[in-house]
Amino acid sequence: MFPGPTIESRRGRPVAVRHRNRLPIPIVVHLHGGHTPHESDGYPTDDIYPQDMTYLHRHQGMTGMDGHAPMPAGDVSHGERVYRYPMQQRAAMLWYHDHRMDFTGPSVWRGLAGLHIVRDDEEDALGLPRGRYELPLVLTDRAFDADGSLLYPSVDATLVNTPGVTDPYVAGVLGDVMLVNGVPWPFADVDRATYRLRFLNACNARRLRLRLDPEPHDGLLQIGTEGGLLAAPLQHDSFELAPAQRLDALVDFSRFPVGALVTLYDDFADGRMHQIMRFRVGERVGPRFTAPATLSTIEPLDPTKATVTRTFRFQRGSVGHRDGWIINEEPFSPTSVAARPKLGDIEIWQLFADFHHPVHVHLDPFQVVGRGIYGPGPFDAGWKDTIDLSPGEQARIAVRFRDHPGRFVFHCHNLEHEDMAMMANFVTA
Ligand code: C2O
Ligand code: CU
Numbered sequence: 001m002f003p004g005p006t007i008e009s010r011r012g013r014p015v016a017v018r019h020r021n022r023l024p025i026p027i028v029v030h031l032h033g034g035h036t037p038h039e040s041d042g043y044p045t046d047d048i049y050p051q052d053m054t055y056l057h058r059h060q061g062m063t064g065m066d067g068h069a070p071m072p073a074g075d076v077s078h079g080e081r082v083y084r085y086p087m088q089q090r091a092a093m094l095w096y097h098d099h100r101m102d103f104t105g106p107s108v109w110r111g112l113a114g115l116h117i118v119r120d121d122e123e124d125a126l127g128l129p130r131g132r133y134e135l136p137l138v139l140t141d142r143a144f145d146a147d148g149s150l151l152y153p154s155v156d157a158t159l160v161n162t163p164g165v166t167d168p169y170v171a172g173v174l175g176d177v178m179l180v181n182g183v184p185w186p187f188a189d190v191d192r193a194t195y196r197l198r199f200l201n202a203c204n205a206r207r208l209r210l211r212l213d214p215e216p217h218d219g220l221l222q223i224g225t226e227g228g229l230l231a232a233p234l235q236h237d238s239f240e241l242a243p244a245q246r247l248d249a250l251v252d253f254s255r256f257p258v259g260a261l262v263t264l265y266d267d268f269a270d271g272r273m274h275q276i277m278r279f280r281v282g283e284r285v286g287p288r289f290t291a292p293a294t295l296s297t298i299e300p301l302d303p304t305k306a307t308v309t310r311t312f313r314f315q316r317g318s319v320g321h322r323d324g325w326i327i328n329e330e331p332f333s334p335t336s337v338a339a340r341p342k343l344g345d346i347e348i349w350q351l352f353a354d355f356h357h358p359v360h361v362h363l364d365p366f367q368v369v370g371r372g373i374y375g376p377g378p379f380d381a382g383w384k385d386t387i388d389l390s391p392g393e394q395a396r397i398a399v400r401f402r403d404h405p406g407r408f409v410f411h412c413h414n415l416e417h418e419d420m421a422m423m424a425n426f427v428t429a
Contacts, residue, residue, distance in 0.1 A: 002182045003138045003202070004096070004114025009087050011120035017096075020080040021048045024055030025159045027107065029083055030099035031116055032244060032360070033092060033226055033385050038406030040083040041362060044101035044423070045074030045334050048081045059158040074334065088403070090296075090383070091123040092228035093136065093198050093246050101334070102163030105173065105204050105415035109142065109152045111182075113202050122296060123229060129196040129250070129289050135188065136198045139241075139276060141175035141206045163419050170323060171355070172205025172416045178266070180277045190279045192254045193286025196223075199249070201241040204415040207356060207388065209267040210247070210276075211238035216262065217255045221291055224248030227365035227383025229296040238267060240379050242358035242388035244413040254288050256281040298382060301346050301367045301398035309348040310339055314357040314389065314412055314422060324420035325357075325412060331421035332411070338424035346400045353389035357417065360386040362408040363428065366399035386413055401428045 009015045019029050026049050030042030050056055098104055098112035115136055128134070143151040153169045156162040165173060177184050201208055212220065215237065222234040226246050239247050256262065260281040265274055317326035324331060328338065341347055348369070351359055368380035368387055372394050380387070389395055411423030 002111035002113075004112070006115040006117065006136065007096075008117045008119065009085070011087055011089060011091060011118055013087055015085045015087055016082050017085070018080055018082045019048060021050050024050055024052070025103070025107070026050065026056070026100055027098050027112060028100045029081075029096055030362075031083070031085060031094055031096045033094035033365070034085055034116075035089040035364060035403065036083075036085055037404045038408065039075070040085060041408060042083070042099045043074055043407065044099055044104075044409065047074065047076050047100060049076060049078050051079040056160060059160045087118060089118060090228035091118050091120040092224070092226065093117050093200065093248065095138075095200055095202065097202075101332070102419050103159050105165070105419045106152045106154050106159055108202070108415055109173065109204055110150050113138075115200065126292065126295065127289070128223070129194050129287070132191075133193055133286060134196040134198065136181070136200070137277075138181050138200050138202050139208060140179045140182075140202045141273065142177055142179055143175040144177060164322065164324070165416055165419075169416060170420070172414045174206050175203075176273065178273055178276050185275060186277050188277065188279050189282050190253045191282055191284040191286040192256065192258070194250055194252050194254065194289035197249050197251050199241060199247040201243050201245050203243050205243060207243070207268055207358075208241045209238050210241060211265045211267055212251065213263050213265055214256075214260070217252045218250070220247075221250040222247060222381075223250055223291060223295055225382040226385040230382040231296055231298045232294055233291045234381060236378070240388065242356070242386065242413070243415070244358055244360055244386040245388065250289065250291055252288065253279065253281050254285070258283050301369075301400055303346075303348055303369050303396070303398050305346050306348045306398065307342070307345045309350060311350045311352070312338070312424070313352040313354075314359065315352075315354045319421045325417040325422035327422055327424045330424065332423035334425070336425065337407075337427050339426040341399075341401050341426055341428050343401055343403065343405060343428050346398055349397050349399060351387070351389060351395050351397065353391065353393050355391050356414070357389045357422070358386050358413040359389060359410065360413040361399060361410040363404060364399060364401045366397040368395060369398050370396040405429050
């Protein structure tokens with residue numbers, strides 16, 4: 001199944017998810033956006049080995065990215081693993097996906113990703129469009145071989161030895177077919193009603209600029225982001241969404257004539273990748289929803305209360321004898337620690353990027369407090385878990401880790417950059 005099954009949870013109600021690995025390669029499951037203890041966060045070396053080890057034994061040469069270092073084994077399980085999520089977090093659209101060290105890109109590309117939607121009373125009280133009027137939209141670009149199989153330019157097709165992609169794809173793998181919820185360029189039949197469209201950019205490397213045409217009344221009314229509801233709705237003509245980012249939006253289809261076709265465009269792309277999908281407006285009339293002026297309360301993380309400022313540079317660099325992507329001159333290693341934040345403290349992280357890097361931090365969401373000499377950008381509001389950085393850009397985020405001591409990662413969510421070592425550890429205590 002692609003995307004994987006959608007899981008729905010409630011805030012405060014612990015959830016256990018058992019993942020069984022019937023694939024020939026190891027997998028690791030991370031709940032992206034989850035406020036999850038280390039043991040269940042899908043640390044990149046905490047593999048679930050295949051039930052049937054034949055393929056692995058046949059292919060495993062145990063070489064790492066630099067061609068000689070053996071891949072370190074973490075807290076490995078065999079055949080299956082139960083991940084435990086306390087769900088002490090706000091309502092939000094999370095997603096789960098593979099996170100195996102050096103091989104996340106090819107596995108997510110082939111379908112190891114799905115949604116996990118968290119609900120809570122605060123959100124329910126708003127009476128937002130539900131049921132048929134709530135549409136989660138998982139956007140992915142993919143490429144296919146002549147036989148219909150997913151085509152990915154791995155250096156090593158066994159997916160167990162040498163990580164990385166062939167040279168033309170070192171900046172990231174882009175597909176030439178746009179899929180929504182696994183379907184190429186689909187249609188969605190909609191009523192004349194207000195819809196809650198919940199977008200996830202699950203592309204490996206493609207940034208999107210989303211726009212609806214003809215433009216609905218009120219445009220795209222943003223009500224939420226990665227970490228759940230915004231304080232107040234924000235109106236956009238178009239919306240940028242980098243890999244792993246989410247946009248929660250209200251769209252009013254009620255003022256279109258019956259039979260109208262409303263196209264979702266990606267204005268960063270051209271040719272056949274310009275169009276993503278179409279909404280076909282039907283006869284049926286459904287409820288219209290007017291967003292309240294206040295959606296939620298967001299406690300601002302005050303930068304003047306920060307106890308430490310850290311700097312991380314996301315740059316091209318060498319990983320062993322190959323070209324890769326690194327943070328502060330260091331390629332990812334499970335054993336080196338880039339930061340030791342104290343639980344409960346506010347920290348400022350200054351991020352520098354030499355290229356487009358969507359930077360994602362595990363464990364807790366953050367707030368964007370500045371970009372260069374300016375304040376946060378138009379798509380930075382609310383609790384974020386991924387910030388989109390442009391070439392040459394510098395941003396500042398305020399973050400406060402809570403509850404769970406242990407080792408976690410932060411990384412670029414361009415999955416090819418991540419696999420080519422643009423990841424680092426922080427250890428909370
Ligand atoms: Cu969506 Cu560390 O990942
Ligand atoms: Cu990157």
